[in-house]
Amino acid sequence: AQKVTQAQTEISVVEKEDVTLDCVYETRDTTYYLFWYKQPPSGELVFLIRRNSFDEQNEISGRYSWNFQKSTSSFNFTITASQVVDSAVYFCALSEASDNFNKFYFGSGTKLNVKP
Amino acid sequence: NAGVTQTPKFQVLKTGQSMTLQCAQDMNHNSMYWYRQDPGMGLRLIYYSASEGTTDKGEVPNGYNVSRLNKREFSLRLESAAPSQTSVYFCASSQTGFNEKLFFGSGTQLSVL
Numbered sequence: 001a002q003k004v005t006q007a008q009t010e011i012s013v014v015e016k017e018d019v020t021l022d023c024v025y026e027t028r029d030t031t032y033y034l035f036w037y038k039q040p041p042s043g044e045l046v047f048l049i050r051r052n053s054f055d056e057q058n059e060i061s062g063r064y065s066w067n068f069q070k071s072t073s074s075f076n077f078t079i080t081a082s083q084v085v086d087s088a089v090y091f092c093a094l095s096e097a098s099d100n101f102n103k104f105y106f107g108s109g110t111k112l113n114v115k116p
Numbered sequence: 117n118a119g120v121t122q123t124p125k126f127q128v129l130k131t132g133q134s135m136t137l138q139c140a141q142d143m144n145h146n147s148m149y150w151y152r153q154d155p156g157m158g159l160r161l162i163y164y165s166a167s168e169g170t171t172d173k174g175e176v177p178n179g180y181n182v183s184r185l186n187k188r189e190f191s192l193r194l195e196s197a198a199p200s201q202t203s204v205y206f207c208a209s210s211q212t213g214f215n216e217k218l219f220f221g222s223g224t225q226l227s228v229l
Binding site for chain 1: 147156157158159160161164166172174204206208210212213214215216217218219220221222223
């Protein structure tokens with residue numbers, strides 16, 4: 001079974017629209033970390049955020065915000081007032097304390113197209 | 117800041133040929149990883165090295181071998197390439213610990229004909 005599910009394969013929006021990328025995860029661990037990575041057209045994966053399982057506070061960084069809800073096992077990512085430069089593939093990932101090393105479970109990614 | 121450097125960026129092989137993908141990191145990280153990225157499947161772990169001198173299989177190790185040459189370098193070898201190994205390969209590194217983020221190289225696009 002998929003540990004991390006990103007049900008939205010591709011999303012297209014017009015510049016300045018808000019967009020939310022969904023991430024649902026599955027784990028039996030009580031201690032774990034969730035991550036978001038961005039992969040722009042250049043191909044390299046860029047770290048965006050890390051959140052531990054004990055911190056359910058939402059986080060905002062500029063136009064980016066993340067909503068972590070343990071009750072629904074979700075860690076959704078919202079881009080406010082999207083820009084063309086936000087066009088990329090976004091990956092959600094899970095890392096569990098029960099693993100003896102830093103083993104990431106990645107979702108299949110959501111491709112975001114922001115049109116001018 | 118070099119970070120994680122992997123070579124080559126592109127490679128075309130014929131079925132049955134062999135090749136080695138090179139990866140080096142300059143962040144003094146203990147752990148290094150090789151992932152492959154295929155459309156609709158995200159990133160899947162091929163092999164990892166939790167520390168210098170150790171390597172372990174990940175989710176999709178068949179057809180690959182790895183060498184942790186030293187703390188900086190972690191190579192991935194395809195002994196007899198197959199079309200199913202056409203993919204984008206990423207090397208990554210991290211500090212030890214499940215809470216540590218991964219730092220990725222720029223990727224290698226490999227086509228096996």
